[in-house]
Amino acid sequence: DTGVSQDPRHKITKRGQNVTFRCDPISEHNRLYWYRQTLGQGPEFLTYFQNEAQLEKSRLLSDRFSAERPKGSFSTLEIQRTEQGDSAMYLCASTSLSAAKETQYFGPGTRLLVL
């Protein structure tokens, strides 16, 4: 068990560019979550997957955001036409559906800065 990994750890981009982040969850976990954390705030839910199915999207997730989990393993989060307000830490977490294991395991996050 190597934990949840995210790539890249840091991303600096210019406004209007597209960016894509990757998350590799713990291998036996079938649920995967994306959160956004801005300075001074707690993480805010963006979306989550059960296996490859995207079950819920927050209203925070505008049309410029898209997430996929094509084979029920890793996931990608893409932001198109980035805006300065997208600057934040993007956190991925995974969990098992087992009732005794509803702990979310978080990755280290991808910090995005939009100039």
Place this chain on the structure above:
Amino acid sequence: AQSVTQLDSQVPVFEEAPVELRCNYSSSVSVYLFWYVQYPNQGLQLLLKYLSGSTLVESINGFEAEFNKSQTSFHLRKPSVHISDTAEYFCAVSPLAGTNAGKSTFGDGTTLTVKP
């Protein structure tokens, strides 16, 4: 729906002093409760969690939290803090079951600063 309120945004304390970080929550369903710690430029690490059973839960590094159902609180305490405890602490709740199981709602965090 769930909400979490961390009553103190910043808590400064001297080394070896006791500390309490307060967390209240509201939820229409039964929830698990968590405390996470976040060090600068890092992701969240689970500190401790309450799932069921004894209302007092402890972590390996001396923190403890007590679940109080009647007051809907889950305050975090440590009897003697160290400089290395300086970090951001987040309280979170997660529904036990259903489609939202595992989907956490976080408070806005409490910055604990331990001074020498």
